[in-house]
Amino acid sequence: MAVQSLFYSDRDGLEMALKTPDSMLFTTKADADARDKMLELSENIQLWLEKKIPAMPEEYAEQCALLIAENKDLFQKALKKPEVLSEQADTDSE
Numbered sequence: 001m002a003v004q005s006l007f008y009s010d011r012d013g014l015e016m017a018l019k020t021p022d023s024m025l026f027t028t029k030a031d032a033d034a035r036d037k038m039l040e041l042s043e044n045i046q047l048w049l050e051k052k053i054p055a056m057p058e059e060y061a062e063q064c065a066l067l068i069a070e071n072k073d074l075f076q077k078a079l080k081k082p083e084v085l086s087e088q089a090d091t092d093s094e
Helices: 014-019 029-052 058-070 072-080 083-093
Strands: none
């Protein structure tokens, strides 16, 4: 029997990682670290949104922050070429 190491982000927690192993358990530490960095970015975006838009419900701020953090590369491209956001939205809806 072989032994396999699995990694997860502490921010997700082991219980959550085990509930959704396809997206939260990783075979390399680098992948788990990347997830952890993305979650850290999401937390900071959420705090920023909550301060800038006080009327925004916490749940919406969390969802928006996670979406932005998961699509960080797209937003970086959009800072140079804004139309990539609408182009991406068009391909997502197809």
